[in-house]
Amino acid sequence: MSPSLDRRRALLTASALWGTGLLPAMAQAPAWPVKPLRLVVPFPAGGTSDMLGRAIAAELSGALGQPVAVENIAGAGGVTGSAVVARAPADGCTLLLSGIGQNAIAHALQPPPPYREETDFIHISQLNAGPNVLVVPAGSPLRTLAELIDFAKKNPGKLSYAQVNASSGHLAIELLRQTLTTCVGPAAANNCSSPSFTGVPFAGGGPALAGLLDNQVSMMFTNQDSAAPHVRSGKLRALAVTSLFRNSLLPDVPSVSESGYPGFSAVSWAGLSVSAGTPAPIVARLEEEMIRRFKGTPAGRKLEELGFVVVASRSADYTAFVRSESGRWGRVVRAAGIKAG
Numbered sequence: 001m002s003p004s005l006d007r008r009r010a011l012l013t014a015s016a017l018w019g020t021g022l023l024p025a026m027a028q029a030p031a032w033p034v035k036p037l038r039l040v041v042p043f044p045a046g047g048t049s050d051m052l053g054r055a056i057a058a059e060l061s062g063a064l065g066q067p068v069a070v071e072n073i074a075g076a077g078g079v080t081g082s083a084v085v086a087r088a089p090a091d092g093c094t095l096l097l098s099g100i101g102q103n104a105i106a107h108a109l110q111p112p113p114p115y116r117e118e119t120d121f122i123h124i125s126q127l128n129a130g131p132n133v134l135v136v137p138a139g140s141p142l143r144t145l146a147e148l149i150d151f152a153k154k155n156p157g158k159l160s161y162a163q164v165n166a167s168s169g170h171l172a173i174e175l176l177r178q179t180l181t182t183c184v185g186p187a188a189a190n191n192c193s194s195p196s197f198t199g200v201p202f203a204g205g206g207p208a209l210a211g212l213l214d215n216q217v218s219m220m221f222t223n224q225d226s227a228a229p230h231v232r233s234g235k236l237r238a239l240a241v242t243s244l245f246r247n248s249l250l251p252d253v254p255s256v257s258e259s260g261y262p263g264f265s266a267v268s269w270a271g272l273s274v275s276a277g278t279p280a281p282i283v284a285r286l287e288e289e290m291i292r293r294f295k296g297t298p299a300g301r302k303l304e305e306l307g308f309v310v311v312a313s314r315s316a317d318y319t320a321f322v323r324s325e326s327g328r329w330g331r332v333v334r335a336a337g338i339k340a341g
Contacts, residue, residue, distance in 0.1 A: 032092060032282055036067040039095040042081025042102055044074045047205055048223045052127060052270045053097040055303065059293035060095075060286075068095070076340070077166050078102030079113045086115040090277030092286065098123060098273040100168050100329070103322055108330035109166060109340040117322055122278055125290035126271040126318040128308040131243035132172045132221040133228075133250065135236040137212060140219075145240045145259045148219065149180060152195035162208035162220035163199035166338055169208075169221035171329055172242050172266040173197060174336040179261055212236070223268060224249055225306045242266040249307025269311075269325075271318055287315045 037060070041053035050072060057068040073081030082102040088094035103117045115121070134145065142148045152159050163170050181194035200217050202208035205226065212220050213235055221242065228249050230236040238253040244265050245255055256264040272290055274283065294300040295312040303310050313321070 032285070033064055033066045035093060036069060037064070037093045037095060038069050038071050039097060040081045040085050041070055041072050041097045042074060042078040043072065044204065044206075045072045048130075048225055048268075049078075049097060049099060049270060051225075052303075055299060056095075056097065056127065056272060056290075059299050060289060063289040063293055064285075076113075077106060079106050079340075082106075083114050085273070085275055086120040088275050090275045090279075092274055092278050092282035094275065095286075096121070096273045096275075097270055098322070099270040100268050100325060101166065103273070104325040105166050105168075105171060105329045105333060106340070107326050108333035109338065111340055117326060120276050121273045122276055122283055122315070123318040123322050124272040124274060124283060124286045124315050126269060126311040126313040126321060127290070127294060128271075128303055128310055129243075129267045129269045130308045131224050131241040131247055131255075131267050132169055133224045133231075133241050133253065134172075134219060134221050134239045134256075135212065135227050135231065136219045136239060137215050138235055138237055139215070140237060142219075142239065143237065145254070145256065148239060149195060152197060156196035157198050159196075159219060160198045160200050160217045162202050162211050162217045162222075164202050164205055164208050166333070166340065167205065168266065168268040169205070169223075170199075170338070171332055172221035173199075174338070175264070175266050175332050176256070176261075178332065178335055179264060221266075225308070228307065243309075247307050248304075269321075271311075271313075283315060 039053055039057045041050050043049040053070050057070050061068045073084055075081070078099065078101045082096060085094055085096040098121065106113045107117065136142050142151060161173055177194050177197065181192050183192040202211055205222060208220055209222055209226060211217055213230065224241060224247060227236060227238065231238045231250060238250055240256045240259055241247050241250060241253050242256055242265060244257050246253065272286065291312045294310055300310040300312065
């Protein structure tokens with residue numbers, strides 16, 4: 001049989017298979033991505049979220065062969081930028097740095113955000129988890145969590161904290177307050193007491209940390225990677241971290257859990273999400289690239305050096321985690337009466 005006849009028969013067979021849908025899906029699907037992508041970070045440039053978003057963008061740019069541009073769309077605790085992605089075309093070319101504030105805490109606030117995490121997004125992969133750290137100025141007489149709690153109980157309202165409304169640090173304070181609440185008597189709900197902390201509002205984590213360094217407030221819970229340089233330089237003193245166990249970035253700082261409050265945990269987290277309706281092959285590709293680029297890799301180890309726990313999870317696991325966190329922090333928000341804005 002001549003080569004030309006072989007080729008003709010192969011083409012006829014391929015045509016028949018194409019018509020019956022039996023060719024491999026990859027051969028039928030259009031290439032993706034065919035244009036540059038954008039990754040919306042719903043917080044200002046320069047903070048922890050921005051750093052994490054740029055790490056994802058850099059790794060995906062190399063993996064996908066297209067530029068991934070970071071676009072900072074800040075506002076309303078991450079809600080403004082997240083809403084942009086929820087409304088974006090479901091073509092996998094607009095990505096979201098999702099996280100605890102905009103995809104868990106926000107859903108318990110009033111008014112609620114203009115999206116629902118369970119219906120308006122597909123959660124691709126959790127990138128990381130990281131503790132907050134309770135810090136006080138270096139000149140503070142408080143040297144341990146126990147001393148801080150004892151002072152707060154004996155001096156109601158005297159301890160002030162930097163409050164970034166509905167942030168993970170704000171929620172950590174409220175969780176601590178609720179953990180320390182004690183109730184007595186048959187009508188327990190009407191006979192409860194807890195340490196009194198006075199919140200001083202700040203517009204963001206950066207200004208709040210600056211306020212603490214300037215002794216405008218007594219304490220704050222903040223992202224560990226932001227506080228660690230000031231702890232190491234001696235400008236701040238770290239009393240406790242909010243992960244269940246100690247963290248390698250500040251190994252001498254005990255956890256709240258080991259300091260007498262077993263099970264206390266309040267970690268920040270972030271990951272990658274896209275708008276609902278994004279085709280399954282695109283979701284699968286992004287999921288695989290997040291795992292391949294961050295699990296046990298130089299990029300992942302760089303984040304670990306900053307004190308983060310790198311997760312690089314599957315989409316199903318991240319989806320379940322987000323929903324669990326939404327329920328958990330919703331209970332804290334409602335008990336504290338925190339409102340949006």
